[in-house]
Amino acid sequence: MVEIEAIDFNLRLYDPRVLKMKVITNVKIVDVNGNIVSLEPVSEREIEDMDDVIFDKEFSNTLLITFADLVHGEFEGVVKLYQIPENAQYIFKIYSVESNGKNVELIKICEMKKNSIVIKYYERLPELKEKDERIQEICSVAKLREEIVYKVVKN
Amino acid sequence: MVSQEEITEFRIDYRELAKASLEEIEKVAEKVRYKLIPKVNIDYKIYTKYTPELKDGEELITYTLSACPYCLSLLKAVIFKRDGKVWIRKKCPEHGEFEELYWGDYELYSRFRKWQYDGKGIANPHIDLIAPCPYNCGLCPRHKSHPALINLVVTNRCDLSCWYCFFFASKAGYVYEPTLNHIRYMLRQARKLRPYPAIALQITGGEPTLRDDLVDIIHIAKEEGYTHIQVNTTGIKLAFEPELARMLREAGTNVLYMSFDGVTPYTNPKNHWEIPYVLNNLRKAGLGVVLVPTLIKGYNDHELGDMIRFGLKHIDIVRGVNIQPVSLTGRMPKKERMKYRITIPDAIKEIEKQTDGKISRDDWYPVPTVAPISHFIEAITGRPQIELTTHFACGAATYIFKEDDGELIPITRFVNVKEFMKFLEEKAQEIQRGKTKYFVLFEALRKIPKFVDLSKAPKRLRKGKKIIKFLYNIFIRHSYDALGEFHYNTLFLGMMHFQDLFNHDVARVQRCDIHYVMPDGREVPFCSFNVIPEFYRDRVQRVFSYTLKEWEEMTGKKLLDLKYKRNIKKLIEGEAYRYHYEGIIDVSKIPYEDHVLASKKFGIPVIEE
Numbered sequence: 001m002v003e004i005e006a007i008d009f010n011l012r013l014y015d016p017r018v019l020k021m022k023v024i025t026n027v028k029i030v031d032v033n034g035n036i037v038s039l040e041p042v043s044e045r046e047i048e049d050m051d052d053v054i055f056d057k058e059f060s061n062t063l064l065i066t067f068a069d070l071v072h073g074e075f076e077g078v079v080k081l082y083q084i085p086e087n088a089q090y091i092f093k094i095y096s097v098e099s100n101g102k103n104v105e106l107i108k109i110c111e112m113k114k115n116s117i118v119i120k121y122y123e124r125l126p127e128l129k130e131k132d133e134r135i136q137e138i139c140s141v142a143k144l145r146e147e148i149v150y151k152v153v154k155n
Numbered sequence: 156m157v158s159q160e161e162i163t164e165f166r167i168d169y170r171e172l173a174k175a176s177l178e179e180i181e182k183v184a185e186k187v188r189y190k191l192i193p194k195v196n197i198d199y200k201i202y203t204k205y206t207p208e209l210k211d212g213e214e215l216i217t218y219t220l221s222a223c224p225y226c227l228s229l230l231k232a233v234i235f236k237r238d239g240k241v242w243i244r245k246k247c248p249e250h251g252e253f254e255e256l257y258w259g260d261y262e263l264y265s266r267f268r269k270w271q272y273d274g275k276g277i278a279n280p281h282i283d284l285i286a287p288c289p290y291n292c293g294l295c296p297r298h299k300s301h302p303a304l305i306n307l308v309v310t311n312r313c314d315l316s317c318w319y320c321f322f323f324a325s326k327a328g329y330v331y332e333p334t335l336n337h338i339r340y341m342l343r344q345a346r347k348l349r350p351y352p353a354i355a356l357q358i359t360g361g362e363p364t365l366r367d368d369l370v371d372i373i374h375i376a377k378e379e380g381y382t383h384i385q386v387n388t389t390g391i392k393l394a395f396e397p398e399l400a401r402m403l404r405e406a407g408t409n410v411l412y413m414s415f416d417g418v419t420p421y422t423n424p425k426n427h428w429e430i431p432y433v434l435n436n437l438r439k440a441g442l443g444v445v446l447v448p449t450l451i452k453g454y455n456d457h458e459l460g461d462m463i464r465f466g467l468k469h470i471d472i473v474r475g476v477n478i479q480p481v482s483l484t485g486r487m488p489k490k491e492r493m494k495y496r497i498t499i500p501d502a503i504k505e506i507e508k509q510t511d512g513k514i515s516r517d518d519w520y521p522v523p524t525v526a527p528i529s530h531f532i533e534a535i536t537g538r539p540q541i542e543l544t545t546h547f548a549c550g551a552a553t554y555i556f557k558e559d560d561g562e563l564i565p566i567t568r569f570v571n572v573k574e575f576m577k578f579l580e581e582k583a584q585e586i587q588r589g590k591t592k593y594f595v596l597f598e599a600l601r602k603i604p605k606f607v608d609l610s611k612a613p614k615r616l617r618k619g620k621k622i623i624k625f626l627y628n629i630f631i632r633h634s635y636d637a638l639g640e641f642h643y644n645t646l647f648l649g650m651m652h653f654q655d656l657f658n659h660d661v662a663r664v665q666r667c668d669i670h671y672v673m674p675d676g677r678e679v680p681f682c683s684f685n686v687i688p689e690f691y692r693d694r695v696q697r698v699f700s701y702t703l704k705e706w707e708e709m710t711g712k713k714l715l716d717l718k719y720k721r722n723i724k725k726l727i728e729g730e731a732y733r734y735h736y737e738g739i740i741d742v743s744k745i746p747y748e749d750h751v752l753a754s755k756k757f758g759i760p761v762i763e764e
Contacts, residue, residue: 015217015234016546016662017271049203052287060284061296064276068288068297068661071203071231072217126275127350 002084002117004110006093007047007058009077013069021065022098025058025080028152029088030144036152041080051079062106063097063125088112090120090142092152097125104128107153109142165190166698170705173334180340184676187698188282191675193290193690200228201287207233207244207252216241216264222289223247224656225486227687229287232660236261243658255492255657258548260500263516267547270576272526273666274300274544278349281677289664292684292691293677294348300544302353302678303668305345305381307338309372310361311696314391314719316758317425322692323361325714330706331361331696333674338372342379345672351539353670354380357412359387364399365717373406385445387412391719393436394429400440408442410474415446418465418739420750422455424757428726428750431735434472443474445647451481452497459502460509463555465739466646470557475647478502482655482686492657499551499650506648510563514555514648518565520572521547527576528630530583535592536633546663550651556613557644568611569622575606579630596631603627615643654682674699720762723750 006025013019027039047055052067055077060066070077084091093108108122120142123134135153139146172183193199199222209215214236221232225247232245234257241258258264282293291297311331313323324330333341346352356376363369363386376384386403390413393400403411415430417423426433437444448455448462459478466476480497500516507515522545529540554566566572582595603626609617616622625641628634654663659682667680673695684691707713726732727742727750736742751761 016268016548016666017273049201052203053284056288056297057284061276061278061280064273064299066288066297066299066665068220068665071220072662124276124278127278 001086002088002112003042004082004084004091004117005054006041006080006082007051007055007077008080009047009070009075011065011070011073011075011077013073015072018100019069019073020098020100021063023059023063024096026094026096027080027082028092028094029084030090030092030148030152031085031087032089033087034145034148036148037085039082039084042083043081044078047077047079054079061124062095062108062122063099084112090144091117094153099125105153107134107138109138109144111142166700169699169701170709172337172699175336177336177340177343180337181676184340184344184674188293188675188677189285191695191698192282192286192293193687195286195290198227198690199290200226202228202248203231205246205248206231207246209233209235213237213242219243220288220661221245221659222656222687223250224253224659225250227656227689229290234660243660253657254489256496256498257658257660258500259498260504263500263503264548267521267551270521270524271547272523272530272542272544274542274668275350277301279347281344281348288661289680289683289687290690292664292679294670294679297665298680299666300668301348301351301542302345302670303541303543303545304355304357304670305342305353305678306357306359306387306669306671306681306684307341307372307376308359308361308671308692308696309333309338309363309366309369311700312365312714312717313360313362314365314717315362315389315425316718318758322688324703324706327693327697329697329700329702330714331674331700332366332706333699335368335371335375337674337699339375339379341672341674341676342376342381344676345670345678346380348678351541352380354541355383355385356381357385357387362389362392364388364392370402370406373403373408377407383409385410385412387447389414389426389429390433391426391429394426394432397436397439400433400436400442404440404442411437411442411444412447412477413444414449415462415465415476416448417455417458418461418736419458420745420753422458424753424759427753428721428723428732431731432726432729434469434735435731438472443472445475445477446473447477447479449479449481450497450502451495452501453494456497456502456505457509459505461739463506463510463514463646463648465736467555467557467563468738469735470644470646473646474642475649477647477649477651480650480652482653483657484655487657499548499652502650503551513563514553514565518553518567519551519650520553520567522550522552523547524572524576527580527583531579531630532633534583534586535596543668544666545668546660546666548652548660549663549667550649552647552649555646555648556616557646558613559644564611564613569608569613569616571606571608578602578606600627600631603630613644616641654686656686659686718760720760721754722762722764723747723754724763 008024011021029037055067091110095106097104106123109120110117111120135149138149216234219232230245234243241264243257244254246252277294277298280296282295284296311324420427466473503516503519522543529542533540556564604623612622669681670678671684672678679691754761
């Protein structure tokens, strides 16, 4: 069974800039029949120094937060492990982000291939468009039906 | 796994690549790129488990990541306040503790920090994320700022042999000189970055004017979409070739970026004697220049005021003075480092002292201060704007207006920079939240005059409230046509403190907006390219280079024959020499023997015939 990791964290930065950020990642899959299933982690552990590349792959380009920022600030975080069912076709990572009091949700979509997981779509905080526009783009890039995307994102 | 030997021995036959098409160059570059990335436990180790502790009398500012100055391994570092200054300390399990002055004034550090804005990062990084920062540069997905200035090294040949430089060809043992096709590939590669590709290019070296095809390079840069082009030079060749200045200007060079370490032969043995002739030739060509002093404590910091006065005296052709506090390289003990170390606030305070407060510490702002201007114009126009979002500790700037009677007026004396930037940032955010642009523009129209104190503005900007009109044109009409007039008789003063391995801070690297494009297509922050040359500059350039023998055979030239020999007697006898330094130093008081000694000690031979 394929396993993936997701990260939740709280960060307070004072230098070089002031930032209070909280991120919770939810993982959902769309299976081959078009059903949407929310997954629960099978295990959790605290983030360690060795997680720097994992953390940066997850957040550096999307939230512009890097492991170096964690070192700079007060932070706590967990790495959650998810098992992906064999009938999964798409994995949705939905990041609920609270950044200096502003709430946004970012989406990343991966497609299950035979031997790999391919990133089909991801959103970046500094260039976030309106939700409807984003959903249209997701449908076109990931070749997903609009009602499925709406369900995943809204539910 | 790739071994250290494989990396250090690996090179391609550049004579073959020199004949290659753009597509073939791209293929080779992509193939080589990942091979050259520094490898953990081969090139460096990760020692981040150890967190340095604070000692008595020290106050924590923050922790960061840094590299060991000796083995380049990744370390945690602490940045702290002590005795009113800011320090950085790290400990390598193999090489011990390193403590360094990070910023010479905590008050200025606190004031500057308030201006930190982060950028939008890179939407399409050139390289995947496979190693920790700063070993993954390329740019990688971690990078927080888009490039503001791209550096392109066109040669590592130089006509000087400055004693401290290990970069030039004859010392490096190879000639790095990319072909025009390769240059086009690199420039095109740098322009691919989104959301905001670089439009400003610095052509650098070695000494770029040694390339016979420099004008062709400038044409290529224009074709690839670079709208601002500057050439980084010692100016030596331009002192003797007025035609070269004209050709550079006509090809599209906007400004020269010229080394200028002081006003005397003692402090500036590199090009003290040639500078007057360069300025004369630039005047004839109508090509402006930015003077670039590398500042070393106890060596030339006492001449800061004079360097600025020199710039002001020649304000017709000098566009700015951009001061670079020295980066210390090599294995240097702390005592010696402290002897030479000078930081941005130290230089700012020296300038305040040496200009009798005419340019005070309050006139300086960190580079990201201007980010709200970009945010506002982007919100109004809907088009991505260049954002200067470096780390606040990396650079500072101010702008000086010179009145006809010689009086100096820093821009901060008549524009309330703090409140104006605050206003622009608030309005940009209001538009982002959905407020109608026209309401915001109307409010800006009404409020802009409140940020200007006309009574303190330069006389020419007071007349007909010209300064207000300039601001309207820029912020309301987005018209930059009148900027030329606005800049008349103004001098930009800047500071850029490039890092070294002793004060190295990954937070600064990740925000860097001055990058180098490398022959393997990666784009690397200045302070990785030059601070860890073993992993970036030297490693990659060597791979794409000719051996000295290959180059000499190919060109029929001898590298050592190109070295400059200085005729001091002739230079100091010229009218241009006396005119340019008059009122700044008394040139008649410097004995000829001193001139000769200064030049020779620096490594530039003197001839008399």
